[in-house]
Amino acid sequence: MTESPLSEEQAREMFIAHSPYVYGIALMLTRSKTLADDVTQETFLRAFQKYHLFDAAKPIRPWLYRITVNLTRNLLRKQRWLTFFGQMPEEARTDYASLDELLLRTEREQELWQAVNRLSKRRREVVALHYYVGLPLQEAAYILDIPLGTCKSRLHAALKQLRMDEADLGPLRQAKEDRA
Amino acid sequence: MNPLPNEAYQAVQERLSKLSPSVPFEQIWDRHRQAKRPRRSRTAIRFAVPALALSLVVVLLAWGSLSPAVGAAFNRIPFIEMLIKKGGYNNGLGEIERLHLSEPVEKVVTDRNIQLTVVEAFYDGVQIAVSYRVDYLKEDAITEQDVGVYYHMGIQGAEPTMMATHENTITGDRTFVGTILISLTGAEMPDRPVLQLDINRIGKTSGNWNVAVPLSAKRSAPNTKTFHPGIEASVGDHRFRVEKVTITPVTTLVVVRSDDNELAYRLEDDLETRLYDAGGGGAISGEKELHFDPPAEINARPRYLTLLVTGNRSGGGENHTENRTAAYNGQIPLELAGNGGGSVVIRDVAFLADRTEVEYDASDAANQRPMLYLVDATGKTYSPIGNPVRTATDRFSFRLTYPKVESEGLQFTMTLDVPDEAPLEPKRVKIPLSW
Numbered sequence: 012m013t014e015s016p017l018s019e020e021q022a023r024e025m026f027i028a029h030s031p032y033v034y035g036i037a038l039m040l041t042r043s044k045t046l047a048d049d050v051t052q053e054t055f056l057r058a059f060q061k062y063h064l065f066d067a068a069k070p071i072r073p074w075l076y077r078i079t080v081n082l083t084r085n086l087l088r089k090q091r092w093l094t095f096f097g098q099m100p101e102e103a104r105t106d107y108a109s110l111d112e113l114l115l116r117t118e119r120e121q122e123l124w125q126a127v128n129r130l131s132k133r134r135r136e137v138v139a140l141h142y143y144v145g146l147p148l149q150e151a152a153y154i155l156d157i158p159l160g161t162c163k164s165r166l167h168a169a170l171k172q173l174r175m176d177e178a179d180l181g182p183l184r185q186a187k188e189d190r191a
Numbered sequence: 192m193n194p195l196p197n198e199a200y201q202a203v204q205e206r207l208s209k210l211s212p213s214v215p216f217e218q219i220w221d222r223h224r225q226a227k228r229p230r231r232s233r234t235a236i237r238f239a240v241p242a243l244a245l246s247l248v249v250v251l252l253a254w255g256s257l258s259p260a261v262g263a264a265f266n267r268i269p270f271i272e273m274l275i276k277k278g279g280y281n282n283g284l285g286e287i288e289r290l291h292l293s294e295p296v297e298k299v300v301t302d303r304n305i306q307l308t309v310v311e312a313f314y315d316g317v318q319i320a321v322s323y324r325v326d327y328l329k330e331d332a333i334t335e336q337d338v339g340v341y342y343h344m345g346i347q348g349a350e351p352t353m354m355a356t357h358e359n360t361i362t363g364d365r366t367f368v369g370t371i372l373i374s375l376t377g378a379e380m381p382d383r384p385v386l387q388l389d390i391n392r393i394g395k396t397s398g399n400w401n402v403a404v405p406l407s408a409k410r411s412a413p414n415t416k417t418f419h420p421g422i423e424a425s426v427g428d429h430r431f432r433v434e435k436v437t438i439t440p441v442t443t444l445v446v447v448r449s450d451d452n453e454l455a456y457r458l459e460d461d462l463e464t465r466l467y468d469a470g471g472g473g474a475i476s477g478e479k480e481l482h483f484d485p486p487a488e489i490n491a492r493p494r495y496l497t498l499l500v501t502g503n504r505s506g507g508g509e510n511h512t513e514n515r516t517a518a519y520n521g522q523i524p525l526e527l528a529g530n531g532g533g534s535v536v537i538r539d540v541a542f543l544a545d546r547t548e549v550e551y552d553a554s555d556a557a558n559q560r561p562m563l564y565l566v567d568a569t570g571k572t573y574s575p576i577g578n579p580v581r582t583a584t585d586r587f588s589f590r591l592t593y594p595k596v597e598s599e600g601l602q603f604t605m606t607l608d609v610p611d612e613a614p615l616e617p618k619r620v621k622i623p624l625s626w
Contacts, residue, residue: 035207
């Protein structure tokens with residue numbers, strides 16, 4: 012058995028620093044506490060197992076969050092088929108109460124999130140990573156495995172759609188200019 | 192423009208930074224360490240994990256028509272059928288009952304006024320299905336809290352990794368029945384294996400209902416065949432080798448050795464019929480065991496199988512969803528536009544006493560598994576039970592089974608995942624089968 016390049020202490024530090032965000036990203040994309048827990052566990056397990064492939068000269072955050080997003084995408088795809096074939100009730104897939112309880116506490120925040128949820132999955136991913144997690148667009152593009160230009164165009168399309176969503180537009184009109 | 196007002200966005204980020212998953216670091220690190228251990232020590236630890244924690248599905252159904260009598264009455268209980276109906280499991284399990292592949296067991300253990308009877312067991316070298324009955328010998332009628340069997344499991348003299356799921360059904364005032372479905376991975380099994388079930392709790396009562404269940408593959412063996420292809424191939428930089436294929440009446444097992452866990456695998460027969468992921472399986476020391484449905488009855492001995500292998504990324508391409516609908520007014524066929532210019536044509540609908548069967552033709556292999564729902568006049572949506580079953584060898588004809596629905600006002604809804612970018616072509620590995 013070869014010695015792991017990652018010590019327990021390093022692994023613990025990685026977990027403490029990043030698990031809130033890994034869990035948060037998974038929670039926003041899956042809308043389920045249970046699934047977010049599963050994704051978090053699998054993300055770190057995968058990261059520990061593949062740590063020898065990680066280039067230590069680079070920041071770990073984009074690498075880790077990219078694993079999270081990929082695992083979430085795979086999980087959601089699988090859940091969809093499980094639901095279709097009756098192996099999982101539809102209502103088990105989402106738990107909006109968890110998201111409200113953990114992240115979106117005011118009515119205004121919840122209304123805004125509902126508007127974001129009406130976006131397509133790929134637009135929602137960009138909005139979640141850029142605005143809700145607070146990542147620079149370049150990092151969001153890397154995590155989503157898309158060119159920066161594509162990331163910008165998705166964000167642009169998402170904002171355009173949000174602006175057109177009259178029902179949720181009131182609070183948005185008060186917003187300041189994009190910090191990106 | 193930022194879609195969140197600044198104060199809201201800062202508040203959300205602040206909360207996000209304080210989130211805490213319910214899984215502690217120690218648990219993940221333990222899993223990581225166990226995964227690195229040599230096979231024997233890892234599987235030994237796995238045995239210590241209660242099967243219940245791995246996967247537990249308990250569905251209750253009032254069904255009071257059975258006599259509480261024991262003995263021969265057990266044989267009339269369609270354990271596997273109940274498991275499939277409630278769990279939506281893969282097609283292969285249906286073969287256990289259709290071909291009478293389970294062996295009778297009838298082991299009885301009584302403790303704390305609760306009697307556990309193991310009625311029958313199926314085993315094919317890949318999976319175990321153990322069916323049991325629980326009788327409460329006290330006077331009071333049981334409630335949902337009395338239903339549930341909590342167990343640890345192992346195979347005497349062997350150390351496979353075991354994953355389990357189960358379903359229970361209330362069948363009388365003081366009785367419930369259930370089936371435990373166990374997937375085996377990673378160890379040679381003895382010729383005459385014995386499943387040790389250590390049961391320390393039933394419902395809310397603690398006690399001792401430990402039982403040893405002898406297993407026999409005698410009934411499935413005539414229709415079980417193992418091949419050793421030894422075919423090597425690669426996807427990008429990742430090499431893999433197809434070590435073994437075992438086809439049983441219930442499962443197709445494919446063992447692949449690879450240094451990359453990110454590879455994704457699908458399986459087709461020689462008529463391009465998809466054999467669907469049957470759950471279970473696992474990976475140990477670079478060897479991945481994949482469980483799929485068995486070949487369809489109509490093509491039970493294919494000349495070859497094709498393993499379709501993709502890297503993780505190709506499976507993660509962007510899609511968008513489109514819906515197609517068609518109202519049923521007694522007129523057949525109904526055509527729904529599929530992916531890539533193809534179509535799905537509904538040829539027949541049978542409204543049976545206990546189910547609805549839909550026969551359809553897909554224009555090509557890519558459209559063979561439509562996400563086809565039935566919607567009744569009240570707007571209630573019905574998903575199919577199990578995977579499509581191929582019904583013809585010269586065209587892509589399939590049958591899907593649904594719960595019983597009324598024909599009046601029925602509508603078909605097909606949801607399509609339309610890829611926005613052309614997906615990468617999978618590596619196709621042909622595995623000849625010499626029967």
